[in-house]
Amino acid sequence: MSQHRTRAEQRRDTEARILAAARETFARLGYERTTIRAVAASAGVNAGLVMHYYGSKEELFSRAAKLPDDELPAGHPAEALLSTLRRRLDDEPVASLVVLRSMLTHAEASKEFRAAASGWLGRIGDAIPAQDADLRAGLISAIITGVVIDRYLLKLSSLADASADDIVSLLRPCFESLTNDPPH
Template sequence: MAGARRGRRPGAPDTRAAILAAARSQFASHGVAGATIRGIAGEAGVDAALVHHYFGSKDDLFMAAMELPVDPRQVLAPVIAAGPEGAAERFLRALLEAWDDPDLQPTLVGFVRGVLEPGGARLLAEGFLPVVIEPVGRALGLDRPEHRMPLVASQVIGIVMLRYVLRVEPLASMPRERLVATYAPTVQRYLTGPLP
């Protein structure tokens, strides 16, 4: 057919959705480190420059693909800005404020349930941890953040699972400040205390 357009399709209303679908597929299959913008673009049938145009960095694309109602990097920015001392209390308070928000909670719970499905573990271990959690430790200037931040994540994931997904008492109805006071010493030790 004369004049038929060849090559990858240009930006269109469905392009953003196609990129996000391809990104979810690639991140689930390869993790954030193994997925490439070029591979995501190829699966979406667009040019890699268009992926950058819509989403910027690969980390930003990962966060968009997760479809969270709030960007946890923005929620945690004040935690980082105030430095490592007392960071555990600020970290837990910021986390719990977001999760206790009735407008955010259903989507956040849905995200956690998705992590429990096949492929979801990779999104957590090779996506959410390196894109959101580990950078907090680096930004706080912690030594060995690659060891400290998974320990922090173990506490946070436990709180989220028991309080919001499984609704186990007394965590499910415990006042936020009591929960912070209970967990903060352990989380702070993971952040700044001596590691074995």
């Protein structure tokens, strides 16, 4: 029994396949080296279809680089942040990698990262009961970003192959220290 799919469903699937291929290609090559043809080949479609759905490389990048809003899970801030980090270590954050790979050379990626990071920093800072919460939030964000960059993009250290459990375990005391109210 074959399931008959509507044209609208087929279009949505094709658009999603192109977007997934674009995310993977931009994450691997960055903005400058990614071509519409490379994305099309990865998605198994022709370049004209990519242009039909997305109009331009810039628009395709903008959609591929759209970062989901990271919510800070409930609970103690250190454990919530470690849970967020674990999720990024267990499941490669492809949308984030699109932005991280390109943010130093492409203005749109830089803008997207700043927009997402601003809200994320605010949520972290709000959860930390310390006078210097914004500084502490910045340090935590820098640690998470650095770990993700090293693990997936640079692969300079053993972070690339380390288990998420080991990384989280080593960072726990640091995150607990940064998220607790210091004694006066």
